[in-house]
Amino acid sequence: xxxxxxxxxxxxxxxxxxxxxxxxxxxxxxxxxxxxxxxxxxxxxxxxxxxxxxxxxxxxxxxxxxxxxxxxxxxxxxxxxxxxxxxxxxxxxxxxxxxxxxxxxxxxxxxxxxxxxxxxxxxxxxxxxxxxxxxxxxxxxxxxxxxxxxxxxxxxxxxxxxxxxxxxxxxxxxxxxxxxxxxxxxxxxxxxxxxxxxxxxxxxxxxxxxxxxxxxxxxxxxxxxxxxxxxxxxxxxxxxxxxxxxxxxxxxxxxxxxxxxxxxxxxxxxxxxxxxxxxxxxxxxxxxxxxx
Amino acid sequence: xxxxxxxxxxxxxxxxxxxxxxxxxxxxxxxxxxxxxxxxxxxxxxxxxxxxxxxxxxxxxxxxxxxxxxxxxxxxxxxxxxxxxxxxxxxxxxxxxxxxxxxxxxxxxxxxxxxxxxxxxxxxxxxxxxxxxxxxxxxxxxxxxxxxxxxxxxxxxxxxxxxxxxxxxxxxxxxxxxxxxxxxxxxxxxxxxxxxxxxxxxxxxxxxxxxxxxxxxxxxxxxxxxxxxxxxxxxxxxxxxxxxxxxxxxxxxxxxxxxxxxxxxxxxxxxxxxxxxxxxxxxxxx
Amino acid sequence: xxxxxxxxxxxxxxxxxxxxxxxxxxxxxxxxxxxxxxxxxxxxxxxxxxxxxxxxxxxxxxxxxxxxxxxxxxxxxxxxxxxxxxxxxxxxxxxxxxxxxxxxxxxxxxxxxxxxxxxxxxxxxxxxxxxxxxxxxxxxxxxxxxxxxxxxxxxxxxxxxxxxxxxxxxxxxxxxxxxxxxxxxxxxxxxxxxxxxxxxxxxxxxxxxxxxxxxxxxxxxxxxxxxxxxxxxxxxxxxxxxxxxxxxxxxxxxxxxxxxxxxxxxxxxxxxxxxxxxxxxxxxxxxxxxxxxxxxxxx
Numbered sequence: 001x002x003x004x005x006x007x008x009x010x011x012x013x014x015x016x017x018x019x020x021x022x023x024x025x026x027x028x029x030x031x032x033x034x035x036x037x038x039x040x041x042x043x044x045x046x047x048x049x050x051x052x053x054x055x056x057x058x059x060x061x062x063x064x065x066x067x068x069x070x071x072x073x074x075x076x077x078x079x080x081x082x083x084x085x086x087x088x089x090x091x092x093x094x095x096x097x098x099x100x101x102x103x104x105x106x107x108x109x110x111x112x113x114x115x116x117x118x119x120x121x122x123x124x125x126x127x128x129x130x131x132x133x134x135x136x137x138x139x140x141x142x143x144x145x146x147x148x149x150x151x152x153x154x155x156x157x158x159x160x161x162x163x164x165x166x167x168x169x170x171x172x173x174x175x176x177x178x179x180x181x182x183x184x185x186x187x188x189x190x191x192x193x194x195x196x197x198x199x200x201x202x203x204x205x206x207x208x209x210x211x212x213x214x215x216x217x218x219x220x221x222x223x224x225x226x227x228x229x230x231x232x233x234x235x236x237x238x239x240x241x242x243x244x245x246x247x248x249x250x251x252x253x254x255x256x257x258x259x260x261x262x263x264x265x266x267x268x269x270x271x272x273x274x275x276x277x278x279x280x281x282x283x284x285x286x287x288x289x290x291x292x
Numbered sequence: 293x294x295x296x297x298x299x300x301x302x303x304x305x306x307x308x309x310x311x312x313x314x315x316x317x318x319x320x321x322x323x324x325x326x327x328x329x330x331x332x333x334x335x336x337x338x339x340x341x342x343x344x345x346x347x348x349x350x351x352x353x354x355x356x357x358x359x360x361x362x363x364x365x366x367x368x369x370x371x372x373x374x375x376x377x378x379x380x381x382x383x384x385x386x387x388x389x390x391x392x393x394x395x396x397x398x399x400x401x402x403x404x405x406x407x408x409x410x411x412x413x414x415x416x417x418x419x420x421x422x423x424x425x426x427x428x429x430x431x432x433x434x435x436x437x438x439x440x441x442x443x444x445x446x447x448x449x450x451x452x453x454x455x456x457x458x459x460x461x462x463x464x465x466x467x468x469x470x471x472x473x474x475x476x477x478x479x480x481x482x483x484x485x486x487x488x489x490x491x492x493x494x495x496x497x498x499x500x501x502x503x504x505x506x507x508x509x510x511x512x513x514x515x516x517x518x519x520x521x522x523x524x525x526x527x528x529x530x531x532x533x534x535x536x537x538x539x540x541x542x543x544x545x546x547x548x549x550x551x552x553x554x555x556x557x558x559x560x561x562x563x564x565x566x567x568x569x570x571x572x573x574x575x576x577x578x
Numbered sequence: 579x580x581x582x583x584x585x586x587x588x589x590x591x592x593x594x595x596x597x598x599x600x601x602x603x604x605x606x607x608x609x610x611x612x613x614x615x616x617x618x619x620x621x622x623x624x625x626x627x628x629x630x631x632x633x634x635x636x637x638x639x640x641x642x643x644x645x646x647x648x649x650x651x652x653x654x655x656x657x658x659x660x661x662x663x664x665x666x667x668x669x670x671x672x673x674x675x676x677x678x679x680x681x682x683x684x685x686x687x688x689x690x691x692x693x694x695x696x697x698x699x700x701x702x703x704x705x706x707x708x709x710x711x712x713x714x715x716x717x718x719x720x721x722x723x724x725x726x727x728x729x730x731x732x733x734x735x736x737x738x739x740x741x742x743x744x745x746x747x748x749x750x751x752x753x754x755x756x757x758x759x760x761x762x763x764x765x766x767x768x769x770x771x772x773x774x775x776x777x778x779x780x781x782x783x784x785x786x787x788x789x790x791x792x793x794x795x796x797x798x799x800x801x802x803x804x805x806x807x808x809x810x811x812x813x814x815x816x817x818x819x820x821x822x823x824x825x826x827x828x829x830x831x832x833x834x835x836x837x838x839x840x841x842x843x844x845x846x847x848x849x850x851x852x853x854x855x856x857x858x859x860x861x862x863x864x865x866x867x868x869x870x871x872x873x874x875x876x877x
Binding site: 064067069088089090093094097098100102104105106107108109118119122123152166167170 | 756760761781
């Protein structure tokens with residue numbers, strides 16, 4: 001169906017890309033404030049993508065264009081081949097899930113179980129499938145003991161997991177996580193880290209917006225860097241973190257271990273290490289081979 | 293022999309309506325002018341520790357407290373929180389939740405107004421405080437229009453207007469973007485190094501604490517389990533990781549290599565030291 | 579009266595004569611206006627007040643923003659006139675002006691509509707002028723000088739601060755629910771989603787009270803104020819003039835014979851009334867149609 005909307009874009013396209021954004025612009029409706037100027041992005045199915053940048057760089061606007069909370073002022077956004085402009089947020093929610101930064105903005109049901117069932121019920125999932133999906137999520141997120149609790153009675157880290165789980169039960173093929181580790185301690189961050197990994201392994205496309213460089217370094221395959229309403233870099237974490245000029249101009253900092261690697265093993269041909277383990281392994285192999 | 297500015301003596305505290313203590317047998321001393329970092333998992337008692345310093349715990353929140361907390365020579369339990377505000381200031385993790393006034397100047401002046409400070413002194417203090425945190429000229433602006441980093445600096449200014457001796461910052465950067473984090477951590481260092489303030493920072497950003505703190509306190513389940521210089525504490529990599537905590541990546545690196553017998557020399561706690569040690573290890577000429 | 583977001587409810591910065599008038603004087607003027615507006619039925623006085631408010635707006639440099647406020651007047655005013663001409667709220671007997679088909683137009687209704695409109699518009703315009711030329715903080719300072727309790731004043735100012743915040747929170751919550759497929763914008767469907775907003779509000783208040791307490795806020799005893807406004811001689815003069823004018827006009831309104839019989843005021847010709855009625859109905863209908871059309875076009 002190549003029906004064209006009034007903007008001239010086909011309503012649906014044949015593609016195996018999860019996300020295809022072409023020359024998207026976004027201007028706030030009430031003023032002349034530009035949030036996005038000419039963004040292009042292609043995300044393949046099953047990719048684990050990180051989006052970084054300062055507040056105001058446009059990263060949240062970009063993700064909201066993806067799930068149709070916002071409509072591009074110009075340009076096109078295709079999610080699973082469907083043009084977002086021609087659809088509602090609710091329709092898109094069957095394809096792309098959005099986990100809000102603050103779980104308190106999402107949770108309102110009487111029990112955690114109700115919370116997990118809310119999403120799939122809204123999009124018309126058959127009851128048996130809902131039950132199965134919820135059971136899987138409870139297992140995946142280890143929420144067994146909290147299932148009959150009121151969402152606001154569980155601790156904040158658990159609430160955060162419930163927030164993510166309540167989107168996962170909708171079984172979207174794409175999930176956006178907005179600052180999943182902000183305000184979390186290391187333990188919870190590690191859980192979220194492994195969560196994202198497992199989701200991607202299951203074939204879900206995961207897009208993670210975050211300030212947490214060590215979190216991303218460890219888990220994403222690709223990083224999109226935004227500054228001043230544009231994408232200024234789109235590469236692997238190693239390439240991005242090794243780009244000193246980029247880090248400087250975006251006021252971002254590579255993980256400490258990467259900076260160490262860049263000043264030690266990298267000039268010797270070693271890797272741009274993303275974790276202490278990786279750097280340690282390289283140093284060890286060098287030492288074993290004898291110095292130099 | 294200088295006296296400690298903060299003294300905890302066998303403090304136990306339980307929040308009202310709960311069974312397990314939030315603080316359990318906490319005893320510690322902090323000297324004037326120290327920059328102290330407090331780390332621990334959420335729920336370990338870091339916030340409770342901070343709130344105990346200005347009396348919010350137990351005077352405002354109730355609950356059951358044993359032991360004594362003395363700050364600036366005053367027994368915290370004996371004085372109302374508003375009195376303690378002249379000695380201890382506290383800044384929280386959500387910058388927006390600390391804003392209540394129409395303009396930045398009024399936000400800063402809030403405590404001064406309640407203390408009945410005269411108009412001219414008040415105006416001066418407000419300008420000084422705003423200048424100190426890098427918000428010159430922001431007097432008439434609305435706090436809600438500021439960035440997260442600016443709001444947090446405004447919160448610091450509001451606290452500084454009371455000219456406290458101790459500044460507590462409870463996870464001040466968790467809701468901020470990287471620029472905001474830099475601004476706030478920079479502020480903490482300036483206040484400590486340039487103005488000699490005693491600064492206590494509860495944080496997860498161990499790399500920053502390793503760099504700037506004089507001392508690191510580790511809390512777990514309401515107890516103080518470690519208390520010492522950053523280098524000493526962070527080199528106990530396995531123990532900290534068993535508690536679910538991070539160490540600076542530089543230190544973690546050394547920790548791994550030490551286990552396989554490959555590390556030489558002391559434990560690095562920042563990038564420069566790690567680079568130096570690794571290059572020495574690899575025989576790379578500087 | 580519900581003000582939508584396109585109406586200017588905030589202050590327009592400036593340093594005109596009007597801006598510099600003491601906030602207490604301005605509050606007094608608003609009170610004077612409202613009392614006078616609702617106790618007189620003299621069309622001259624009412625529309626004189628409207629013109630005076632416009633003059634003040636011009637002096638204050640807030641005329642343009644004020645015009646935006648008048649957008650609401652068009653549908654309200656025209657519907658008022660149209661309906662009143664058809665069925666006056668004044669006492670019978672009604673003066674019949676004309677009969678157009680099956681509808682009868684009454685003269686009394688026209689006058690009544692004008693009076694009602696005059697009351698609303700004059701009060702509203704002056705309040706707006708005052709709000710636009712006064713910093714909210716000075717307004718609250720004025721309240722406290724008028725001996726409003728400190729806590730009450732503070733709560734009021736905080737509420738004002740928090741309105742945009744809660745608008746944002748509600749919109750965030752609705753976005754989150756829509757993103758989970760929640761359909762239906764019926765109020766009942768949306769209501770449970772407000773739980774998060776309440777929880778957020780409670781958390782906020784808790785945090786804020788600890789933060790304020792920790793800054794020494796709320797001590798009993800003498801409080802000083804960062805914001806200062808000094809009462810100048812002019813402010814006293816304006817205040818007294820206002821009060822005097824009000825009393826004078828009120829007395830005039832009461833004493834003027836034949837005042838309560840509206841029809842005796844100015845003889846509007848039946849043609850004027852008929853034309854005004856047609857215009858009013860047309861304006862009202864076009865506004866309604868336009869709004870309906872626009873709401874269906876929005877996707």
